Amino acid sequence: WQIMIHGESFKPIVAEAARKSADKIYNRIMVTHLLMDESKENRVGGAVGFNCRTGAYHVFRAKAVIVAAGGASHIFKPRSVGEGMGRTWYAPWSSGSAYALPIGVGAKMTQMENRIVLTRFK
Numbered sequence: 792w793q794i795m796i797h798g799e800s801f802k803p804i805v806a807e808a809a810r811k812s813a814d815k816i817y818n819r820i821m822v823t824h825l826l827m828d829e830s831k832e833n834r835v836g837g838a839v840g841f842n843c844r845t846g847a848y849h850v851f852r853a854k855a856v857i858v859a860a861g862g863a864s865h866i867f868k869p870r871s872v873g874e875g876m877g878r879t880w881y882a883p884w885s886s887g888s889a890y891a892l893p894i895g896v897g898a899k900m901t902q903m904e905n906r907i908v909l910t911r912f913k
Contacts, residue, residue: 817842817849819842819843819844820840820841820842820843820849821840821841821842821843822838822839822840822860822888822892823839823840823841824838824839824840824892824895824896825837825838825856825858825892825893825895825896826838826839826850826852827896833897835853835856835896836852836853836856837850837851837852837853837856838850838851838853838856838892839851858888858889858892858893859889860888860889860892
């Protein structure tokens with residue numbers, strides 16, 4: 792039952808590539824709303840959010856925006872019963888913002904991700 796998730800070595804590789812290609816990197820920013828581009832219809836032109844540690848408010852302008860915030864966890868009750876109740880592995884930080892941000896600016900959601908939920912008990 793104990794399946795290892797191999798993502799630990801992937802993060803430093805992606806972080807190093809981002810560090811080399813970006814002018815400035817913002818960490819711990821919770822994006823709350825997307826901003827629409829005034830010059831082009833149906834196009835996102837930026838985002839707003841705040842720093843989770845300092846509370847500083849940030850406004851970002853962008854030529855392109857990619858929402859890769861993750862799906863939603865803890866929406867449905869797990870099927871496990873008895874000893875396994877509540878012991879399945881859900882990512883608690885995955886709040887559904889990948890759905891909420893685009894819907895907030897009028898995007899039509901045509902597909903939702905479906906991911907495996909790993910049990911964490913024997």
